[in-house]
Amino acid sequence: MTPEAASLRRRPSARLLVLDPDLNLLLFRFVHKDGPMAGADFWATPGGGVEPGESFAEAAIRELREETGIVASDVGESIATRDFELLLPDGERVWAQERFFVVRTADRALTRDDWTALERQVMADHRWWSADELATTTATVWPEDLPGMLRTAGYW
Numbered sequence: 001m002t003p004e005a006a007s008l009r010r011r012p013s014a015r016l017l018v019l020d021p022d023l024n025l026l027l028f029r030f031v032h033k034d035g036p037m038a039g040a041d042f043w044a045t046p047g048g049g050v051e052p053g054e055s056f057a058e059a060a061i062r063e064l065r066e067e068t069g070i071v072a073s074d075v076g077e078s079i080a081t082r083d084f085e086l087l088l089p090d091g092e093r094v095w096a097q098e099r100f101f102v103v104r105t106a107d108r109a110l111t112r113d114d115w116t117a118l119e120r121q122v123m124a125d126h127r128w129w130s131a132d133e134l135a136t137t138t139a140t141v142w143p144e145d146l147p148g149m150l151r152t153a154g155y156w
Contacts, residue, residue, distance in 0.1 A: 005085050011094040014060035015047035017079070017102045017146070018068065023155060024128035026068070026110075027141065031124040036091035042140040043127070045100070056099040064103060067119065069111030075101040079153040082143055089118060100149060131156040 018026040027043040046067040050059040060075045078099035086096035108128060115123065129137075134147055143149075150156040 005095055008085065008093055008095040010097055011086065011088075012050040012056065012059075012097045013048055013099075014050060014056045014063055014078075015045045015098050015100045016060055016064050016068075016075075017045060017100055017150060017155075018064070018070065019102065019104050019150075019155060020108050020128055021104075021106055022130075024130050025134065025146065025150070026108075026126060026128055028067070028123050029125040029127070030122050032089065032122055035089055036087060037089050042142055043129075043137075044142045045146070047098075057101065060099075060101040060103075066114040067123075069109075069113060070103065070105050070107075072103055075103055077101075080149045089122065098143075102150075102153060102155065 020026070026046065028046055029043050030040065032038055032040040046063060047060065048063045048067070050056060054062070056078060057075050061072055064070050064072055064075070078101050080100040082096070082098045082100070084096055086094050088094060110126060112120070131147060131150070134141065147156060
């Protein structure tokens, strides 16, 4: 961590690696049309910030339900971590501390019922990606090492 990064607010977050029965990975497409991130267009996992008093796993369960409608009572242990400087949509730079959890689902149906106004504004699409599709896409995908995370954990 650089000295500048050390001065940033910490933002712990839980990210979900949601796999369907065929081991396709759910990603959301984020398109920022205005504000500090205007022009950003990328695919990323569902997930979000850990709220006060929550563990990473509790945040993962909540974010999974809020962003996909999938209900889980347990997400197990995180399979990967990632710490880096992140620009938030409001322009704040934070030190992101991400933990990744794998969730298997039998149903690919999703709901937007619990999305925030910001999510409705920037989450433009979703797609279930195969390992081959993810390995060969020219689209921007975050984090870049998603296939490696899933291979290391024994899913791909």
